[in-house]
Amino acid sequence: MLKMLREFLADVGFHLELFAQVLARLGAVVTRRELVLDQLYQAGIRVTHVVLLVGLFIGMIVSLQTGLELARFGQQDQIGTIVALSMCREMGPFITATIMAATVGSAIAAELGTMAVSDELTALEVMSIDRLRYLIVPRVVGLAVMCPLLTVLCNLIGVVGGGFIAESQLNVGLSLYYDSAIDSLTGTYFVFDLPKDVYSGLFKSFVFGVIIAVIACGAGLQATSGAMGVGSATRKAVRDSIIAIIIANYFLSWIFFQA
Amino acid sequence: MSARGSHKTLLQFQGVHKAFGQRKVLQGLDLEVYEGETFCIMGPSGCGKSVTLRHAIGLMKPDQGVVTVEGHDMSSITKPDLRKLRSRMGYVFQEAALLNWLSAGDNVALPLRETTQMPDLEIVERVRAKLELVRVPDAFDKLPSELSGGMKKRVGLARALITDPEIILYDEPTAGLDPEISSSINHLIRELGERLKVTSLVVTHHIGCIKTVADRVGLLDGGRLHYVSTPTEFLASQEPRLVRFLGDRLD
Ligand SMILES: Nc1ncnc2c1ncn2[C@@H]1O[C@H](COP(=O)(O)OP(=O)(O)O)[C@@H](O)[C@H]1O
Numbered sequence: 001m002l003k004m005l006r007e008f009l010a011d012v013g014f015h016l017e018l019f020a021q022v023l024a025r026l027g028a029v030v031t032r033r034e035l036v037l038d039q040l041y042q043a044g045i046r047v048t049h050v051v052l053l054v055g056l057f058i059g060m061i062v063s064l065q066t067g068l069e070l071a072r073f074g075q076q077d078q079i080g081t082i083v084a085l086s087m088c089r090e091m092g093p094f095i096t097a098t099i100m101a102a103t104v105g106s107a108i109a110a111e112l113g114t115m116a117v118s119d120e121l122t123a124l125e126v127m128s129i130d131r132l133r134y135l136i137v138p139r140v141v142g143l144a145v146m147c148p149l150l151t152v153l154c155n156l157i158g159v160v161g162g163g164f165i166a167e168s169q170l171n172v173g174l175s176l177y178y179d180s181a182i183d184s185l186t187g188t189y190f191v192f193d194l195p196k197d198v199y200s201g202l203f204k205s206f207v208f209g210v211i212i213a214v215i216a217c218g219a220g221l222q223a224t225s226g227a228m229g230v231g232s233a234t235r236k237a238v239r240d241s242i243i244a245i246i247i248a249n250y251f252l253s254w255i256f257f258q259a
Numbered sequence: 260m261s262a263r264g265s266h267k268t269l270l271q272f273q274g275v276h277k278a279f280g281q282r283k284v285l286q287g288l289d290l291e292v293y294e295g296e297t298f299c300i301m302g303p304s305g306c307g308k309s310v311t312l313r314h315a316i317g318l319m320k321p322d323q324g325v326v327t328v329e330g331h332d333m334s335s336i337t338k339p340d341l342r343k344l345r346s347r348m349g350y351v352f353q354e355a356a357l358l359n360w361l362s363a364g365d366n367v368a369l370p371l372r373e374t375t376q377m378p379d380l381e382i383v384e385r386v387r388a389k390l391e392l393v394r395v396p397d398a399f400d401k402l403p404s405e406l407s408g409g410m411k412k413r414v415g416l417a418r419a420l421i422t423d424p425e426i427i428l429y430d431e432p433t434a435g436l437d438p439e440i441s442s443s444i445n446h447l448i449r450e451l452g453e454r455l456k457v458t459s460l461v462v463t464h465h466i467g468c469i470k471t472v473a474d475r476v477g478l479l480d481g482g483r484l485h486y487v488s489t490p491t492e493f494l495a496s497q498e499p500r501l502v503r504f505l506g507d508r509l510d
């Protein structure tokens with residue numbers, strides 16, 4: 001038990017240190033533009049269709065489940081509000097981050113893990129190439145930028161999916177649905193003209209992106225020789241980042257809506 | 260053969276110990292490599308050959324003892340000095356260790372692109388020259404996954420040579436290659452030693468390799484180097500341990 005705790009703390013320490021090293025080298029974003037662009041592409045374009053598909057169905061599920069309940073009280077007109085708020089505050093950021101952890105995060109861990117066990121990281125060191133600037137910073141920036149962008153897409157398509165169900169299953173007209181969805185997002189708290197429900201969600205997904213990248217990179221760098229090493233690094237990356245996302249999600253929600 | 264080597268020591272291990280947990284790998288290793296010579300270390304799998312090379316380029320530090328390269332103590336060398344020193348050393352990895360998303364040409368160009376201000380046109384020219392030198396001129400645009408094992412080794416060698424190093428470390432340059440390709444790689448190493456006047460430290464468990472490339476050779480066993488001599492003497496030796504080791508190889 002004590003040993004597990006110590007290992008856990010050492011692991012957290014390792015990832016925090018990695019994160020600090022990335023922050024110290026953020027200048028590499030400018031000097032290594034092409035690497036960053038490539039990672040934006042890797043982190044974004046490859047998973048966009050997954051986010052769209054899943055987001056659509058999540059919106060449909062939220063609409064159907066809550067809509068049927070609301071209908072029992074004759075409140076189905078509120079469905080636009082419910083779908084928009086739950087997509088923007090929770091579903092969009094969380095679902096997008098989960099998809100990113102399972103696809104981009106696992107790919108990063110596998111890729112860096114393979115490099116670790118096949119001496120490629122050692123080769124970089126021998127050639128005096130900073131692997132943080134060359135490999136890690138671009139990946140962290142790629143996920144930190146793409147996660148919020150894809151969350152926007154997820155939110156939008158989720159609201160569209162919800163509207164589809166509202167009209168076909170709940171007999172709520174589309175214009176009423178979209179009006180209530182948009183109304184609900186026009187609150188009194190504005191940052192850059194964005195309602196709090198939206199920007200809090202986007203900020204969360206930015207943090208999730210950083211978490212996924214740092215955990216995945218850390219797992220990959222720590223992989224040890226043998227194919228098992230890469231496999232377990234990949235599993236660890238996905239498992240740990242999903243746990244970390246959920247815990248961070250709670251605290252971020254608390255800060256935004258409770259504190 | 261030894262006429263090629265002067266007697267200035269470039270690379271030296273003095274009483275080097277290295278253990279991983281309970282596993283004692285190096286136990287008082289002494290080694291001297293002279294300027295211009297090709298020194299081979301033979302030894303069975305797992306005896307610490309790669310660990311020795313990693314010490315020679317500062318990837319590992321000895322638990323005890325001293326590793327010196329061109330007069331620098333590798334345990335206390337400063338980062339800028341280590342950088343400078345490493346740019347004058349080449350390391351040929353056992354599995355080539357090419358970055359798999361870069362073409363062979365880009366892999367070879369990497370050290371120049373990342374650590375120098377050289378214009379790209381000049382870099383490409385140099386890369387082509389090195390690929391020519393290691394006889395894989397057509398590999399330039401190919402990805403590592405499209406290359407055979409022997410070709411990967413050659414590209415890895417070209418990458419190690421791109422900064423014109425004075426010291427080259429080879430980790431089992433012929434392991435896993437068929438005899439014909441092994442022999443051509445061995446001749447290439449020999450030729451590089453003669454033409455470029457580099458100092459080489461080669462670890463191998465192939466007799467063919469030491470016959471072709473070595474000026475001197477020693478057996479790494481029990482964490483120390485034994486029977487350091489010329490390849491002819493080494494192979495003719497009647498030392499029981501050596502006979503047993505070499506007997507295994509000849510079969
Ligand atoms: N980084 C490391 N951590 C733990 N043990 C290691 C490490 N590197 C090598 N070893 C151990 O040291 C021994 C010698 O390894 P190595 O030098 O790779 O052998 P070889 O002579 O085949 O190249 C092996 O038992 C290996 O398990």
Ligand SMILES: [Mg+2]
Pocket residue numbers: 308309310353430431
């Ligand atoms: Mg080895």
